[in-house]
Amino acid sequence: xxxxxxxxxxxxxxxxxxxxxxxxxxxxxxxxxxxxxxxxxxxxxxxxxxxxxxxxxxxxxxxxxxxxxxxxxxxxxxxxxxxxxxxxxxxxxxxxxxxxxxxxxxxxxxxxxxxxxxxxxxxxxxxxxxxxxxxxxxxxxxxxxxxxxxxxxxxxxxxxxxxxxxxxxxxxxxxxxxxxxxxxxxxxx
Amino acid sequence: xxxxxxxxxxxxxxxxxxxxxxxxxxxxxxxxxxxxxxxxxxxxxxxxxxxxxxxxxxxxxxxxxxxxxxxxxxxxxxx
Numbered sequence: 001x002x003x004x005x006x007x008x009x010x011x012x013x014x015x016x017x018x019x020x021x022x023x024x025x026x027x028x029x030x031x032x033x034x035x036x037x038x039x040x041x042x043x044x045x046x047x048x049x050x051x052x053x054x055x056x057x058x059x060x061x062x063x064x065x066x067x068x069x070x071x072x073x074x075x076x077x078x079x080x081x082x083x084x085x086x087x088x089x090x091x092x093x094x095x096x097x098x099x100x101x102x103x104x105x106x107x108x109x110x111x112x113x114x115x116x117x118x119x120x121x122x123x124x125x126x127x128x129x130x131x132x133x134x135x136x137x138x139x140x141x142x143x144x145x146x147x148x149x150x151x152x153x154x155x156x157x158x159x160x161x162x163x164x165x166x167x168x169x170x171x172x173x174x175x176x177x178x179x180x181x182x183x184x185x186x187x188x189x
Numbered sequence: 190x191x192x193x194x195x196x197x198x199x200x201x202x203x204x205x206x207x208x209x210x211x212x213x214x215x216x217x218x219x220x221x222x223x224x225x226x227x228x229x230x231x232x233x234x235x236x237x238x239x240x241x242x243x244x245x246x247x248x249x250x251x252x253x254x255x256x257x258x259x260x261x262x263x264x265x266x267x268x
Contacts, residue, residue, distance in 0.1 A: 036239070057196045059252050088251050096247035103241065104201035134200045 005085050029058065042067075044115050046107045051104040051115075052097070063087065063119075074115045076101070081118035091126065094119050098150060113167040116156075134164030138171045138186050147187040152177065158184050191253045195222050203230040204255060219256040222249065226261075234261050 023044040045067035046188045056063050056078070064081035078086070105113040105126035116122060133150070141148050150161065157176050161184045173186045194210045200206035203242045205227035212223045226234050226247075234241045 054197055058197055059190060062241035085251050086248075086249065093247055093251040098253075099241070100198055100202060100248065101245045103236075107204070125210050189236060 002029075009185065010122055038069060040109070040111070041069040041072075041074040043109065044113050045069065045076055046072065047105045047108050047161040048076045048101045048115055048117070051074065051101055060122050068176075070116070072114070074105075074113070075118070076115060077118040078120065080120065087122045091122055091154075094122055123156070126157065130160040131164045134161035134173075134184075134186075137166045138168045138173075141186045141188055142168070142170050147185055147189050149176075150184045150186070152183045154180070158182065191220075191249060191257065192222060194252060195224065195245065195259065198248065199224055199226065199234060202241070203227065203233055205230055219258065220253075221258040221260055224259065224261045228248055231261070231263060 010094050013031070023123070030119060049065045049067050053065055061080070061083060063078040063083055066077040067081055068077070085093070088096070094117065098115070101113050101117055102113040103146045105115055116123070130153075137150065162173050162175075165171055165184075165186055170189055171186055172189050173184050176180050176185050177183050192213050196209055197209045199211070203209060203226055208225075208227035209232070210225040212225075214221045214223065224234065233241065236244070240263050242259070244250075245261075248262045249259050250257050
């Protein structure tokens with residue numbers, strides 16, 4: 001797109017001409033939603049960032065927002081110290097905020113969001129811990145040739161364990177039980 | 190500050206943000222934040238199986254302390 005945005009009031013421009021640059025703001029973002037999946041995710045991150053930034057302002061917490069796209073989802077991270085209240089015990093508050101942020105995104109885009117929120121590096125640390133745990137238990141399952149069950153985890157945590165187990169030959173993993181008590185079982189193949 | 194935080198969280202997820210109202214009441218059992226929204230938004234604020242209301246509660250008690258209650262007022266039920 002090298003041309004400057006055309007004057008929208010240009011009387012010579014035929015209506016509905018293809019290639020029309022949408023006006024800035026809301027219209028531009030929505031127009032690009034349909035043809036560029038990445039633009040959708042960037043837009044998701046922006047909406048989420050606004051929603052969370054305002055919350056931080058109101059409660060007077062210091063935190064910097066980091067927006068990214070990883071694979072097929074938008075990732076928003078609030079970086080800073082003293083954010084433990086927003087993480088909560090076992091990440092419960094983080095999960096609640098992620099849920100609300102996804103709804104805020106959906107409210108504006110009309111599309112269900114799979115946005116991932118991290119606060120104070122909690123998910124990053126948890127991912128490292130769970131990868132280590134999944135790998136360790138998978139090795140034990142290999143040695144003992146018997147299945148092993150892990151503690152109940154949320155979908156994000158189970159996915160991390162599944163990914164860790166998938167990298168090891170001779171074992172596979174599946175999820176059993178019903179939310180919120182769904183857990184990973186690692187079995188020898 | 191808590192009212193403003195809750196109001197902001199709710200306004201972002203509803204169709205009619207101008208109709209969102211949060212009132213704080215304090216009695217001997219502690220503080221209750223009452224949320225009122227446009228009737229069409231009630232389902233959104235409560236969520237499937239109360240999931241969204243629960244998320245709002247989790248965030249608000251995390252910021253403000255365990256004693257704080259969050260009530261979503263069903264305006265249709267007011268006599």
